Amino acid sequence: MARRTIRQPSPSADLDARKATILEAVVREHIDTAQPVGSSAVAATSHLAVSSATVRSEMVTLEREGYLAQPHTSAGRVPTDKGYRYFVDHLQAGIVGEAQQQQIKDFFANVRGEVEDVLAQTSTLLSQLTSYTSVVVGTGHAQSAILSAQLVSLDARHQLVVTVFADGSVTKHSVLSAFDVSHVEVAEASRQLNALLIGTVLGARVQVPSRTDHVATLVREAVATLHAEPPTLEGDQVFIGGSSKVAESFDGVETVRQVLAILEQELLVVSLVQDILDQGLSVAIGSEHGFQPLASCAVVVAPVTIDGHPSGAVGLLGPTRMKYSEAMAAARAVSAQLTQHFDGDDRAKS
């Protein structure tokens, strides 16, 4: 089926005030109780001074317009994806609680270590804050210039190309040569390689030596190995935090299995998050993201930028009846801190 559904920017023939209030009450109640919501509950909890009968007749309209659904005739109403969408679109931005704010602050004040570690730990943090499964995506450094490229000899035939990029990331690639190489030759090749690649980006055309001696061959092999990587996906990193939360969010074991199976496929997760960001959304509800097995899930995302350009995202995955305002607030707060951590912290600070 449609892998990605292009959502128009909400036709949202705005509901009148009372219908909106009723819809909101249903959503809130359903998120709370996970049960279908009846007209009398709405009449009681919403501050509308109307009877359940009135609510009932409004509900009929809301159902006809696709915002609500009825599991069966004698049950209350449940929000549809469209209903959640309306709710989310008209949600005043939530804010994170005191305690959580503090937890985030503490975390970023104390976190240390390299980018990967920070991202992995951030993922755990985000999951703990919200008790949903979190996804942290770091996009590759395809565009970063090379700061340094060294060749290190493991043994006579195995060398390692260690490359440092301007964004601080480091890669290694092993090179197996067809002949024994001396340490002197490796050192010389390393010098040449460094001179050749410094300041370039992966995939750029460089002038490799055409001689056939050991050193030149080694340099050619190293360059070839480096450039052999698919440049777009290289370095894409996904960190899943709190996958056990999946088992809390959904009740059917089968659903849990399906969601976990999706989360195992990093490429899928990256493209899911990317799709949502591409559409300029911060939430994808149920069928909106076009992944059938995640039909009962909602995904909240917030982009992370470094030096102003997008370089990743944090996300939360929960049931469609997730606590959107909390989740969105947490995701935004964490992504903001992360952004600040990487470009504030790495340049300006101290």
Add this chain to the structure above:
Amino acid sequence: MARRTIRQPSPSADLDARKATILEAVVREHIDTAQPVGSSAVAATSHLAVSSATVRSEMVTLEREGYLAQPHTSAGRVPTDKGYRYFVDHLQAGIVGEAQQQQIKDFFANVRGEVEDVLAQTSTLLSQLTSYTSVVVGTGHAQSAILSAQLVSLDARHQLVVTVFADGSVTKHSVLSAFDVSHVEVAEASRQLNALLIGTVLGARVQVPSRTDHVATLVREAVATLHAEPPTLEGDQVFIGGSSKVAESFDGVETVRQVLAILEQELLVVSLVQDILDQGLSVAIGSEHGFQPLASCAVVVAPVTIDGHPSGAVGLLGPTRMKYSEAMAAARAVSAQLTQHFDGDDRAKS
């Protein structure tokens, strides 16, 4: 409670042949059906020419001795952990099927990339082979000598220490200096750092310069950062494959949640696997590993060695009623290939 249970090497007051056959039949049947096994089923499937009544009276004994248990009076028998243990200890080594053998061969023939990638993919492979959740643990390179230590300048105040170890692993650590450093200074510091650390192991005492100029300070900071790492755990890596399989193996959502929660804690997983290996076992059943939340799990492990000394392990986690012979065969086959891949492949080949 007891975090680790020391198991004596099976008192195993060996059962007589008929009891053993009956126990085996119960275990086999139960693994197959997940149901309590009745005496008549045993009489039918085992090749003992005895009636169900005879089987019944033997079962009473087996139950009294702790090999079997009865969920309730009018149900069949279910193996206890002790029952599984006897079964496993007397299991003739299984072999992996044709197709799987081929799949493993193909995988290792085609796999490329760095150690981390290979381990991560191996984890996925192992999980696919067995449809259990797999765990691949790579132990750190604490004992590896440093082949190269370079300092790379990210900007005036940020430097990166990139260290290459003899086993081919690479680490990076960022260093933030309190003053601006020129490229010339970084280059000089890098040279000195390399000269200082080459051939040493992490944690070794090295003679750092005591001068107070920029270069010396930089070198001191770099060394301090490197040595600040907890040397024992540094580089311990855990790769979990097929966590969605957890949802297939257990039926209660709560059990699934608990197991996933354990798997999220890498340190726990490492120590679990390490414990089992330390006890010289290849299987830990139910309570044997002392992790309460994993009481209904069994863990199969196989060590991976590089150059003869232990450097990791592969494992499988399933329900206590897992298919032990298959799982053990798969784990052994994969660990053997992995061992060969890393020391065969990396030294001898071509």
Add this chain to the structure above:
DNA sequence: GTTAGCACTCAATTCTACTGAGTGCTAACC
């Protein structure tokens, strides 16, 4: 020691009746 026979147990299943939350409709009301 083995086994056929039998009474007994108890989880699981099926059936029925009932409950009650919630609806849709209508007629009266403001």
Add this chain to the structure above:
DNA sequence: GGTTAGCACTCAGTAGAATTGAGTGCTAAC
């Protein structure tokens, strides 16, 4: 016109009661 009280109706869920049947333990005979 919109609102509401009243009422008949629907139907999932629950609670008992009855039934089933797989499997046991025991005993007496072989």
